[in-house]
Amino acid sequence: MIAIGSDHGGYELKKEIIKHLAQRGIECKDFGTDSTASCDYPVYGKAVANAVAKGECEKGILICGTGIGISMTANKIKGIRCALCHDCFSAEATRLHNNANILAMGGRVVGAGLALKIVDTFLDTPFSNDERHIRRISQIESE
Ligand code: RB5
Numbered sequence: 091m092i093a094i095g096s097d098h099g100g101y102e103l104k105k106e107i108i109k110h111l112a113q114r115g116i117e118c119k120d121f122g123t124d125s126t127a128s129c130d131y132p133v134y135g136k137a138v139a140n141a142v143a144k145g146e147c148e149k150g151i152l153i154c155g156t157g158i159g160i161s162m163t164a165n166k167i168k169g170i171r172c173a174l175c176h177d178c179f180s181a182e183a184t185r186l187h188n189n190a191n192i193l194a195m196g197g198r199v200v201g202a203g204l205a206l207k208i209v210d211t212f213l214d215t216p217f218s219n220d221e222r223h224i225r226r227i228s229q230i231e232s233e
Contacts, residue, residue: 092213093147095121095134097160100153100197102126103205107151110206116213119147135163142191143169150192151209161194171230176200178211185215187223 092111096104101123111118121137123129131154138150150172154160157174164172172192173184176199184190193212195205217223 091147092116092118093121093138093141093150094118094152095123095138095150095160096153096197097123097129097131097134097155098126099131099155100157100160100195103153103195103197103200103202104151106202107153107205107209110209114210118151131160132163135160136167139164139167139170139172139192143167148191149213151212152192152194153197154194155196155198157194157196157199161192164192164194168231171227175208175212176204178207181208181211182215185212186218187226189217189223189227 094104108118122134135152138152141147142150152160152164161172161174164170170192171188171190172194173188173190174194175181175184
């Protein structure tokens with residue numbers, strides 16, 4: 091199950107992603123927002139991040155206008171590694187190296203065609219499980 095959320099700046103792209111996930115047979119849980127009316131991105135960033143951190147959803151996708159505010163919010167939640175990606179190379183690398191569990195994008199930055207490729211790359215790339223990457227990820231969490 092994929093958790094997905096956006097603010098008004100990411101709402102239109104979120105709808106495209108939900109349709110794409112359904113076409114791929116991937117289930118998702120939409121945490122809002124439900125329109126293009128102005129709203130506060132931290133509400134949706136926290137809802138998706140908490141669902142992933144608690145293990146209710148395996149991964150998450152977050153979209154705001156730039157992807158910046160919503161990724162900053164998600165990364166405040168313990169256990170969340172949210173990666174802001176606007177290219178497929180970064181989406182692949184953050185799965186292989188960082189075991190990122192949330193993908194963030196900016197709905198005002200990328201078009202739907204590229205965004206859907208980024209989503210596919212993110213969801214289809216496994217963590218490398220390399221010792222050096224496991225070590226570095228544990229260093230992110232330590233004080
Ligand atoms: C909303 O106008 C905008 O600030 C938001 O979508 C996002 O880009 C924040 O980082």
